[in-house]
Amino acid sequence: MRRYARVGGAVGGVAARFAGSRLFGIELDRDRHAAELTRALGGLKGPLMKVAQLLATIPDALPAEYAAELAQLQSDAPSMGWPFVRRRMATELGPDWRARFEEFDREAAHAASLGQVHRAIALDGCELACKLQYPDMASAVEADLRQLKLIFSIYERYDKAIATQQIHAEISERLHEELDYEREARHMRLYTAMLDGDDGVYVPEPVAALSTDRLLTMTWLDGHSLTRFGESDLEFRNTIARNMFRAWYVPFYECGVIHGDPHLGNYSARPDGSINLLDFGCIRIFPPSFVRGVIDLYHALRNGDRDLAVHAYETWGFADLSAEMIDTLNIWAEFVYSPLMEDKVQRIQESESGVYGARIASRLHNELRRLGGVTPPREFVLMDRAAIGLGSVFLRLKAEVNWHDLFHGLIGDFDEKALAKRQAAALKAAGLDAPG
Numbered sequence: 562m563r564r565y566a567r568v569g570g571a572v573g574g575v576a577a578r579f580a581g582s583r584l585f586g587i588e589l590d591r592d593r594h595a596a597e598l599t600r601a602l603g604g605l606k607g608p609l610m611k612v613a614q615l616l617a618t619i620p621d622a623l624p625a626e627y628a629a630e631l632a633q634l635q636s637d638a639p640s641m642g643w644p645f646v647r648r649r650m651a652t653e654l655g656p657d658w659r660a661r662f663e664e665f666d667r668e669a670a671h672a673a674s675l676g677q678v679h680r681a682i683a684l685d686g687c688e689l690a691c692k693l694q695y696p697d698m699a700s701a702v703e704a705d706l707r708q709l710k711l712i713f714s715i716y717e718r719y720d721k722a723i724a725t726q727q728i729h730a731e732i733s734e735r736l737h738e739e740l741d742y743e744r745e746a747r748h749m750r751l752y753t754a755m756l757d758g759d760d761g762v763y764v765p766e767p768v769a770a771l772s773t774d775r776l777l778t779m780t781w782l783d784g785h786s787l788t789r790f791g792e793s794d795l796e797f798r799n800t801i802a803r804n805m806f807r808a809w810y811v812p813f814y815e816c817g818v819i820h821g822d823p824h825l826g827n828y829s830a831r832p833d834g835s836i837n838l839l840d841f842g843c844i845r846i847f848p849p850s851f852v853r854g855v856i857d858l859y860h861a862l863r864n865g866d867r868d869l870a871v872h873a874y875e876t877w878g879f880a881d882l883s884a885e886m887i888d889t890l891n892i893w894a895e896f897v898y899s900p901l902m903e904d905k906v907q908r909i910q911e912s913e914s915g916v917y918g919a920r921i922a923s924r925l926h927n928e929l930r931r932l933g934g935v936t937p938p939r940e941f942v943l944m945d946r947a948a949i950g951l952g953s954v955f956l957r958l959k960a961e962v963n964w965h966d967l968f969h970g971l972i973g974d975f976d977e978k979a980l981a982k983r984q985a986a987a988l989k990a991a992g993l994d995a996p997g
Contacts, residue, residue, distance in 0.1 A: 640669035640677045641695060649693055653776040661771060665691070673826055675739055675842070680781060688781035689768065694742065702736050722930035723937065731939040735821065739842035742777040744993075748841035749779065751991035752820075755812040761804035761835045782837040784829030791957060800834030802960035806967050808838055809951055814856075814971040816984045817847040817996075821943030823950030845943040846988070846996045849981045850876055855944070856972050859898055862891065870894075878938030886935060889928040896921040897948050900964040909955040909964065 646667070650658045659665065664682040671678040676694040683689050695701075706729070713725035738744055746767035753764045763782055771778035790798060805828070812818040820827075822843035829837045854876035861870035867887070874882055874890060882890070900909050929935055937945075955962075988995055 640672035643667045645696065646679065646693060649696070650691075650776070653693075653773045654771065662689075671826065673840075681778075683768070683771075689771070690765065690779050690781045691771070692742070692777040692779070694740065694775040698740055702740065706733050706736065720930060721934040722926050724934055727936060727939045728942055731942040735843050735845070735943070738844075741774055742772065743774045745777055745841050746772060746779075747991045747993050748844045751818065751844075751987055751993060752812065752838060752841060754987050754990055755816050755818065756808070759807060759811060761800075762808040763831075763835060763837045765837075765839070782829070782839065784831050784837045786825060787828075787830055787954065787958065788825065790830060791959075795959075795961065797834055798958040799960050799962050801830050801836060802955050802958050802962050803967065804834060804836045805951060805954055806962075806964075808836060809947060810968075810971055813847075814852060814975065815980065816987050817849055817852050817980055818984070818987075819845045819847070819943055819947050821845050821946055823947055823954065825954075843943070845940070846984075846993070847940055848996050849977045849984065851940055852980060853975070853977045856975055858894055859901065859968075859972075862895055862898055863902055877941060879935070883932070886932055889925065889932060890935070892928065893921060893925045897952075901968045902965065904963065904965045906961050906963045908959065908961055909952050 646669075650665075654661060661684070662681045663684050663686065666680045668679075669677040670680045670690070675698055676692050679691045679693065681689040681691050710729055713729055717725060746769070749764060749767050753766070756762050756764060765779035765782050768778040768780070787801065790801060808828070809820055809823065812820070820838070820841070820843070822840065827838070827840040829839065831837065854873040857869055857876070858873035860866065861868075861873060870891065871882065871887060874887065879890070900907060985995060
């Protein structure tokens, strides 16, 4: 109940001022209003802050003043003060915790939705990043998930285009996993194994002796936000884009694993165009058949093979699809796959609208509503989020890349049984269970 009250008080006030400006013509200082909204969401922490991070990821989805402010939540959100840090560190590592570091910065280097990161130096001189979870995050997540369920139920009463039960279930499970820092350390080791030998992507190394389920200590990786490189040389931006593509899709097509949270705070770029992956809380492990379905749908669209498209959707878990529903789902599929179809250098989207997929998404939504709606399977949620999040990154970079060539380099000799073996070996080495 306290959480609900804080949400209402913090967000309701700024929302009321915005509504007043729209209804009564009251002049609104948008820069100041955007700053107030950022402070409100940053102070709340938890899943609500993740919504703001996602909105700030999509170019031009918000007015410039709001996007600029909310982007701070991705890597520079309001942090908890030193008294909190000192108490939590003592709880996690014991009263003598400070003696276990050569140096430990009092000010947070980064603050995000569920925790904040402090820079430190180990006794052996190694540079470290200490990710410390905020207090009462488990209860905050539960409260926000209950609110989200209520919002979904209200939404479905007047718009039945998409059934939300599976979406809520997927979000709920992934958020609960994000609270488990020991699991995140295992995800980190998994990504180190999957990207071994790829010199364009760096993954931090967890330090088990200085970690708990609410404190994750890892090696520090230097880099800068991609916003710094928006006007850099085209070839440099293309290098970043190619490395981002490989960071997300080598694990998927090699081992059936996707990073489901591609917002700007979860990676950084190095001076040579290589990238650092920094957050491994939201990871999805798919059965090999799901990956096969992704590739089957690509071939189905390219070759006009309707039966193969139906098979791909059914493999993913879509059920009772009419011919019209298949045509409607293909609207979105053709958009997502379109950069992969032609063997040429191109931007991820030819439109200059600045919003990746917005026009197609609106058309899809209207068609789904007309047909009575669809229930997307759980696995579909993070794949879709990754595709749109990465598309927004490539759009922001104005990258011009042969996406077809990159894609075919990963799927050319796809073997579902071989993927299953690689996945099992990688998960076993990282101490993770295979997908159920």
